[in-house]
Amino acid sequence: MAEFRMPSLGADMEHGKVVEWLVKPGDYIHKGDLVAAVDTDKTVMDIESFQEGVLAEFLVDIGDTVDVGTPIARITATPAEVPPPSKAPPPEPPPAPHPRAAGGLPEPGAKVPPPVRHLAHTLGVDVGRISGSGPGGEVTRADVERAAAPSVTGAPPRKEEEQPEARPTPAETRRVRSSPLARRLAAELGVDLQGIAGTGPGGAVTEDDVLSAVPPRGQPAAPVSAEKPAEAPPSEAAEPSEPAAPEHVEPQEAPRRGRREAGSKAESLRQAIGALMSRSKKDIPHYYLSTTLDLAAAMAWMQAANQQRPVSARLVPSALLLKATALAAKEVPDMNGFFAKGAFQPSSAVHLGVAVALRHGGLVAPALHDADTLTLDELMDQLRDLVARARAGRLQRAEMADPTITVTNLGDLGVESVYGVIYPPQVAMVGFGKVLEQPWAHNGMLGIRQAAIATLSADHRVSDGLRGGRFLGRIDELLQAPDRL
Numbered sequence: 203m204a205e206f207r208m209p210s211l212g213a214d215m216e217h218g219k220v221v222e223w224l225v226k227p228g229d230y231i232h233k234g235d236l237v238a239a240v241d242t243d244k245t246v247m248d249i250e251s252f253q254e255g256v257l258a259e260f261l262v263d264i265g266d267t268v269d270v271g272t273p274i275a276r277i278t279a280t281p282a283e284v285p286p287p288s289k290a291p292p293p294e295p296p297p298a299p300h301p302r303a304a305g306g307l308p309e310p311g312a313k314v315p316p317p318v319r320h321l322a323h324t325l326g327v328d329v330g331r332i333s334g335s336g337p338g339g340e341v342t343r344a345d346v347e348r349a350a351a352p353s354v355t356g357a358p359p360r361k362e363e364e365q366p367e368a369r370p371t372p373a374e375t376r377r378v379r380s381s382p383l384a385r386r387l388a389a390e391l392g393v394d395l396q397g398i399a400g401t402g403p404g405g406a407v408t409e410d411d412v413l414s415a416v417p418p419r420g421q422p423a424a425p426v427s428a429e430k431p432a433e434a435p436p437s438e439a440a441e442p443s444e445p446a447a448p449e450h451v452e453p454q455e456a457p458r459r460g461r462r463e464a465g466s467k468a469e470s471l472r473q474a475i476g477a478l479m480s481r482s483k484k485d486i487p488h489y490y491l492s493t494t495l496d497l498a499a500a501m502a503w504m505q506a507a508n509q510q511r512p513v514s515a516r517l518v519p520s521a522l523l524l525k526a527t528a529l530a531a532k533e534v535p536d537m538n539g540f541f542a543k544g545a546f547q548p549s550s551a552v553h554l555g556v557a558v559a560l561r562h563g564g565l566v567a568p569a570l571h572d573a574d575t576l577t578l579d580e581l582m583d584q585l586r587d588l589v590a591r592a593r594a595g596r597l598q599r600a601e602m603a604d605p606t607i608t609v610t611n612l613g614d615l616g617v618e619s620v621y622g623v624i625y626p627p628q629v630a631m632v633g634f635g636k637v638l639e640q641p642w643a644h645n646g647m648l649g650i651r652q653a654a655i656a657t658l659s660a661d662h663r664v665s666d667g668l669r670g671g672r673f674l675g676r677i678d679e680l681l682q683a684p685d686r687l
Contacts, residue, residue: 203258203276203279204253204255204276204277204278204279205273205275205276205277206237206251206252206253206274206275206276206277207270207271207272207273207274208240208268208271208273209249209599209603210270210271211242211249211602211603215242215270217267217268217270218240218241218242218268218270219240219242219266219267220238220239220241220263220264220265220266220268220274221239221240221246221264221265222238222239223264224236224237224238224248225237225238225257226257227257227258227259227260228256228257229256229257230255231251231253231254231256231257232251232254233250233252233253233254234250234251235250235251236249236598237249237250237251238274238275242474245471245560245592245597246595246596246597247598247599247601247602248596248597249598249599250598250599250600253277255277255278255279256277256278256279257275257277258276258277258278259275259276260274260275261273261274261275262274262275314334314340314341318341318342318343318345322341322349322350327346327349332345332346332349380395380406380408384406384407384408384594384595388407388412393412393415395407395412397415398411398412398415399411406594406596410561471563471564472563475565478625478626479623482623482625482626483623485626486541486624486626487661487662488623488624488659488661489659489662489666489667489670490621490657490659490660491657491670491671491674492621492655492656492657492674493655493656493671493674493675493678494640494653494654494655494656495653495654495655495678495681496651496653496678496681496682497519497637497651497652497653497654497681498642498651498652499683499684500522500681500682501519501652503684503685504522504684515579515582517578517579519637519654520613520634521578521581521585522578522681522684523609523611523634523654523677523681524556524581524585525573525576525578525581525680525687526677526681527554527607527609527632528552528573528576529676529680529687530673530674530676530677530680531552531554531574531606531607531630531673532552532574533676534669534672534676535548535549536548536629536664536665536669536673537607537629537630537658537669537670537673538606538607538629538630539606539629540606540627540628540629541626541627541628541661541663541664542627546664549606551571551572551606552572552573552574552606552607553571553572553573553605553606554569554573554606554607554609555567555569555606555607555608555609556569556570556585556588556589556609557608557609557610557611557622558589558592558593560592560593561593566592566597567605567610567625568597568601568602569600569601569602569604569605570588571600578687605625605628606628607628607629607631607632608622608628608630608631608632609632609633609634610632610633610634611634612636613634613635613636613637613654615636616636618636619633619635619655619657620633620634620657621657624659624660624661629661629664630658630659630660630661630665630670630673631658631659631660632656632657632658632677633657634654634655634656634657635654635655635657637653638653638654639652640653656674656677656678658670658673658674
């Protein structure tokens with residue numbers, strides 16, 4: 203029997219709170235399957251399993267905060283080893299040991315990436331009945347969304363005897379695409395996610411959508427059935443219809459309370475960032491370099507390429523800057539890796555961390571994995587998805603724990619240059635400013651060119667100005683041949 207422990211979701215993480223279990227006792231779990239949503243001081247992330255087997259029992263309850271490394275669940279090798287659950291069982295009877303064996307797994311040879319499997323779990327789709335359209339029969343997000351569309355749009359209403367209460371069950375709530383924070387907030391406020399039109403990525407319900415759905419004073423927070431059980435005593439009929447909210451909280455107070463919680467989360471995030479940056483400046487001997495990138499060739503190529511593309515597939519300057527940075531990090535390995543246990547450990551892969559500003563304040567820097575191997579179109583698609591999920595609180599553990607070098611770009615805010623603080627245990631951070639038209643002298647001629655300032659913050663224990671200058675120079679060289687990126 204293996205123990206599933208609270209993983210580390212970042213260099214500065216000391217503890218995490220389980221806000222949702224994405225599986226239940228008796229489920230068969232594969233390596234990479236998403237198991238739980240965990241709230242750190244920074245954001246809510248989905249964590250995956252490193253073992254394969256049957257989930258035997260939970261060791262912590264939803265809402266429990268535990269230290270990194272604490273066992274939170276047990277996974278057995280075979281169904282026969284599953285002991286009786288030590289905690290109160292869920293309302294529904296436990297499923298068969300292998301609930302997916304009768305059709306829950308894809309056909310032999312088909313691949314289902316963990317994010318796609320999680321999406322299918324969220325939408326209530328059986329991936330075993332989907333014909334994958336990806337390479338080698340791989341099941342893609344589009345396949346899952348197409349399979350979910352009929353059930354979402356054409357599902358008949360549930361009968362009253364199947365749904366005696368106005369509040370949805372946890373299983374029904376999971377069928378609505380939503381962030382863990384939105385689900386938790388909806389449960390606390392007694393809001394039915396089924397009736398909310400999501401404004402997040404792919405129609406996902408966000409915490410703001412939940413707060414907007416809270417009715418004004420004097421109206422119930424969820425629809426109440428017109429028919430009451432005959433045996434219900436009068437006192438039950440007079441009770442409010444939002445059992446999850448504390449009795450002293452009036453309906454009009456719910457949005458304010460939700461925003462206070464969001465503000466508290468933002469404050470906690472800022473404190474965590476501040477503590478980590480203080481440690482970084484104290485322990486890491488930073489040095490700083492900057493250069494002005496000539497973007498004339500890159501911008502001209504991008505504008506010509508975008509004329510041949512639909513609006514939804516057009517490139518932005520950030521894609522070219524990120525790809526050039528990833529390729530340069532591959533060629534100058536002193537900028538790509540970790541300083542741990544008193545020594546530098548270069549990384550063979552370039553997992554490019556991208557700083558993302560969150561809706562309620564603060565920022566996170568999840569990774570674009572193997573960014574140097576992505577085409578510009580793939581990088582753009584993954585960047586959009588990563589930013590959307592970061593702001594919806596749907597990041598995964600590897601995306602927060604794996605970055606080998608981080609990029610921050612404040613050009614959209616009009617900032618001309620930014621000098622970042624290294625995110626330990628990384629050894630470098632790159633900053634990009636706004637793309638501006640500037641006077642430019644070339645071959646004795648003065649003209650106007652588009653340019654941007656690139657900065658480097660690097661660890662003097664690992665590299666020096668010579669290596670750092672070579673790294674920035676290589677970024678500039680790569681941008682002169684944008685068709686090769």
